[in-house]
Amino acid sequence: MKNDRIFSDRITDVPRSFIREILKVALNPNVISFAGGLPNRDLFPVDALKEAACRVFENQGRDVLQYACSEGHGGLREYVSARYREKADLDIPVDNILITNGSQQGLDLLGKTLVNEGDAVVIEEPGYLGAIQAFSLYRPTFLPVPVSLEGMDPDALRMARSAGRPKLMYTVPNFQNPSGITYSDQNRMELARILEGTDTLLIEDDPYGDLRFSGRARTSFKHLLPDNTVLLGSFSKSLVPGLRLGWIAAPSALMQKLITAKQATDLRTSHFTQSMVCEYLCNNDADEHIRMICDVYGRQCRAMLAGMKRHFPSEVSYIEPEGGMFVWAELPRHMAAMDLFDLAVKDGVIFVPGDPFYVRGSRHSTLRLNFSCTDVETIDVGIRRLGTAIRKLMGRPTEQCNAVEI
Amino acid sequence: MKNDRIFSDRITDVPRSFIREILKVALNPNVISFAGGLPNRDLFPVDALKEAACRVFENQGRDVLQYACSEGHGGLREYVSARYREKADLDIPVDNILITNGSQQGLDLLGKTLVNEGDAVVIEEPGYLGAIQAFSLYRPTFLPVPVSLEGMDPDALRMARSAGRPKLMYTVPNFQNPSGITYSDQNRMELARILEGTDTLLIEDDPYGDLRFSGRARTSFKHLLPDNTVLLGSFSKSLVPGLRLGWIAAPSALMQKLITAKQATDLRTSHFTQSMVCEYLCNNDADEHIRMICDVYGRQCRAMLAGMKRHFPSEVSYIEPEGGMFVWAELPRHMAAMDLFDLAVKDGVIFVPGDPFYVRGSRHSTLRLNFSCTDVETIDVGIRRLGTAIRKLMGRPTEQCNAVEI
16 A cells, blocks of 8 residues: 555544644553543453353353344343333333444444534534544534533524534533533523424433432433434443443434434344343442442532632632533643643653544633542642642742652 | 325335345244345454453443543544455545444435435445445435446446436445456456446445455555545454444545534444444454355355256356455346245245346346355255256246255
């Protein structure tokens, strides 16, 4: 291959993941990393999953190791359907659930099935980088709409709508990645009123929804726009990410097309891993496991917020999440989080500067801090180091701090 | 969703899988099915895989259940690299191997990374339906080139080249699906001479390569066109299909783009299933297992060919494969395999009519017969029933035969 022209136009449109570059720095054991987006591996139910795997081998080994249907494992789809009914009062028939390789594949299949080149797609600003990457492959026109404490800006959505007749609107309404915000009920209702009667399909991506450690659950868009909402879910955050299992819950007309796309893409998701998770869920208390995760994440989140209160200059603002894995902070407007990153690395702490979460502009003053994988003591040390770096960037005297010892 | 216009143009281009419709008939226990394309489940090493899974949980449970790198599990990529060296004298560095969800995902990632709308793609005629489906999503112009006993028709390839400057050429040179043919060494060399010095990238898809039960291995295109060949491989046929593991071996410049595409598509393939297979391969004799599969498939293939000699009218021709899972037969030209299918179902036997394997025309006279999942006695009964159906279609007196008992 001597020729770069051989590549498709679409692949050149996909933004590189700056986050993956950052994570290489995280391999230094002296660096405290708030940069990742990983679930806490200490909480993985390894023994229970091992038992589940053994039972699957013993009882259905040959079945689950053979090719099987593209829609996914019947028992697992039933579990997802029953859980929607129990937890969210949603009636999602099993036939409307397609198991995917994590919810990232759900995004790819939706892009494949729905997006023609140039179609308008509303995304959150800041928004989930993985969604931007997945949709980019289908070359849409992105219409970024700002999100803030209450949710997505309704006026900006109205303007985006009149500008572009969007085909899709992508949202993470619970503990959004990267901002940690949760759309209020009022905001959801207002957004639904704007979309009602239009052709825009709303994607409610909810990977973190189970990880609530304060406040109360909000109404799913599926209740507000039942015919035009697609739900994406995942076992990556509530169980383990390494089995790559998620799902799409979609209207029937779309399901047919999604199954065709799934077959053309990789035929099906492993029925072995699906059976294993189904077996685990039938024999263990999933809610109890999720409560345990929420306890740990809630404690670590509070430690991070307390640290920020103690160690950050008062000009730095931040959003207190009700769940999920991230705190979003904002430096004074004239400061760039990228500049802070360079200083912070030297002080032995890293985070993700906001830039990759915006499709417009660069040198943003926002940063994403992950708290799921760091214990409370280390969080305090890391936030203290970060406070020191912020003060350096501001040209202020720094707190006493021995940086790179832990 | 009240509106069909919401779907992308590309998804409407994907042909439906007639094979999947056929397989519903196969659920009738009185019907002998030669229609599938499944490996024989009785040969799956369930116990050894169970042991491998237990060891993975015990030794690396938390690691392999966490997110991990997109390229795939290091040990598994090393295994694939070492096996290329050992079995095919090919030097494929580990960095040039990307683990995929079966080789079907390899096709999707290649389409994504390389094919712009309207780009010319050479495919075999008849050819693998899954490849036609995967590429269709990226809206190429297909240039079908006939394959026959020796391999792909060089003159037709020359004509296709001058017509379209193909970006890709897709081949299954060993025990092709559906025809079972293997490209001769001479044919491979001639095809390579035609492509030499051009920009066309040759995809050598080799899911069945290990399943040789007669004859000798041929030269990989990678030896003949080292810079312009992409290899696709799979553990689905030599081990089990239900874990969904395959790989792409690609030139370095393409690897970078494929990894970007993989990340946007589903982040990565499960490291748990990859570790499990790697553990299995390190502790078991993979070659011994493959020899056992080849013994069984070879015996069943010979039974099918012997049955065809005994029970088919002499006007029906067929190709004797050196390996793989399929025999390809051809009725006299004026007869349509679809018409035979309707008669054969009534006689209690099914197969796949050739039509879905061609992008041009319909009512072909060819048929695909799978022998991997049926024991030799049942094969004889099924082929006898099929012979009866062929005679009915020809308007000839039929053999004595009690049809639907088994």
